[in-house]
Amino acid sequence: MKKMFSLAALLSVLTLGACNKEYLNPSTASQQQVDTSPDALIPLANGLQARFTTGGFVSVLYNTVAAGxxxxxxxxxxxxxxxxxFNVSLGANSLNNANGIVRNLWTQAQLVRAxxxxxxxxAGNAPDAGTRSGIVAYASIFRALALGTLAQYFEQIPVVTQANAPFVDRVAVLRDAVAQLETAAAQLAATPASADFNARIVPGLDLxxxxxxxxxxxxxxxxxxxxALAAAGRVxxxxxxxxxxxxxxxxxxFETSFGNRNVFEPTTAALGLTGALAPEAGDRRIPFYIxxxxxxxxxxxxxxxxSGFYTANNAAIPVYVPGEMLLIRAEAYxxxxxxxxxxxxxxRVRTKSTLPVAPQLGDIYGIAASLPPYAGPQTADAILLDIxxxxxxxxxxxxxxxxxxxxxxxxxxxxxxxxxNRNFYPYPRVERENNPATPADPAN
Known part of the structure; x- marks a missing residue:
């Protein structure tokens, strides 16, 4: 993946909106001069991953883990x-729209989306159908990751790139992301990604x-x-x-935090959980994450x-883990x-073993509770609490x-x-100063 680092430079040339303020405003339109051949589109697609995942404290990955x-x-x-x-950990009024976590989460995710x-x-300029379907799938994944991440922290989000971009309710944003994913999935199913696309894209994602x-x-x-049920069942x-x-x-x-003891770490060996939410005795996932x-x-x-997925500079981070899909189905039911x-x-989650014998029994990443089946009350509230x-x-x-x-x-x-300590985050100052459509900040 060494080539991905150099592609970040290409992406930086193509990012949107220079203004005379301190920071880029991702919702401000500017003229684009982009070579629309596959030779430019595939590197630009690779650059989406570079911006989302790398860059230490600036990356979307770092900021969503820190914020959440x-x-x-x-x-x-x-x-x-x-x-x-520290101000994110205090929450309330200590988390204001000048906060760097808020700013980086917003601007970097919006740049990925844009x-x-x-x-x-x-993508239609790619002459080969398999290359087109690969490009559409890859870009749709990172568009969804960007919008879905923003929807976890903000009540409303712009989903277009233009001056004074309007804000859209977070649920509508999530549905917009899903609609694009469905379009990409249908296109990929009809025409699998070409060998040329697969050879030139950064490896790791199962599209x-x-x-x-x-x-x-x-x-x-x-x-x-x-x-949610149907899609999780297809994974x-x-x-x-x-x-x-x-x-x-x-x-x-690992680079910023888990490789040192200077920034943050899990609150306790029980992941900060207490009372009815505390991990059960013998839960073998705790040694995986702690x-x-x-x-x-x-x-x-x-x-x-x-610990977990943050153990070394070269440790891979899953886009999703199998247990998430099983718990999505459990919650939806x-x-x-x-x-x-x-x-x-x-x-299926509680009884997973570390042996990847079958999806029902094992886990490909070794995340295995090895607990007995659920034996609590057969009520929706009790089952949802255990989920x-x-x-x-x-x-x-x-x-x-x-x-x-x-x-x-x-x-x-x-x-x-x-x-x-917060329900939703305030909108970053960079957006408010450049976009008069920015809504009022949430009360908490």
Missing amino acids: GLSTGELRVLNVGNVEE NADLVLQN ANTLQALIARYSLMAGDYDK DLTRRSVFNFDDNTRNPL RTGPPPAPPAAQPNLG ARKNDLPSAVTELN LRNRYVELAYQGFRLEDSRRFGRPGPGMTGAER
Whole structure:
């Protein structure tokens, strides 16, 4: 993946909107001079991944993990000199529209979305049908990841690139992302990606399965349970789809945080979970996500408590994990009041082993609770609570906890036993200063 780093330079030339303010405004239109041949489109598609995943503290991946974890007590700041992260961990009015996490999350995701739209608008110029379908699938994936990430933190989001871009409600944004994913999935099914495309794109993503996984993820967030069920059921749980890294294009969470003890780490060995949400005794996912060995002898440095997918510069990060798809199905069934089916899917997660014998029994990444089947009350509330507890453990520090806390109706800001310090984030100053259509900031 070393070639991906150099492609970031190409992407930076093609990003949108220079203005006389301090930062780029991704919602401001500018003239584009883009070679629309496949020789330019495929590198530009590669650049989408570069912007989403790499760049350390600037990357979308870093900022969504930091935001989701620090807003919910999943992560704790180790050094209050990291002012931006510390203010996210305080939440409330301490998290304002000048915050760097808020700004980077917004601007980088919007730049990914804008450049994905540019690729999609010009994909028809690729003369080969297989190359076109590959380009459309790849750009649709990163467009959806960008919009879906923004919808986890902001109430409204612009989805077009123009001056004074209008804002759209987050549920409509999620549906927009799903519609594009469905179009790409149909095109890819009709015409698989060409050998030429596959040879020139950064390896790691399983296009067909990732399209379905993201349809499932964002349909669930939008409340479309039937669509989420169907799409999650189409994902082959024995196939990996990952963002690859190396010593040049580094795993952004290991590089910035999990490779040291200066920025943040898991709040506790129980992932910051207490009470009814605390991990069950013997849950073997905890040793996967938490360093459980004895501390090193002095003067060796104490390692970060966090582990999981952030263990080295070259550690791959999954786009989704199999357990997410199973828990999407469990939640969708529970919200449709099909409780027996919900428990069946929940048990596929609870009883997973580390041996990848079959999707029902093993996990390709070794994320395996090895717990007994669910034995709690056969009520929607009780089953949903266990689904949430398993989401919190199965998907530890992957950026979903704020969205999950809100969707499951957990106590929020100002409530007794609050489990999150914000419901939604304020809009960054860069957007407000350049776009008069920016809505009022949420109260909390």
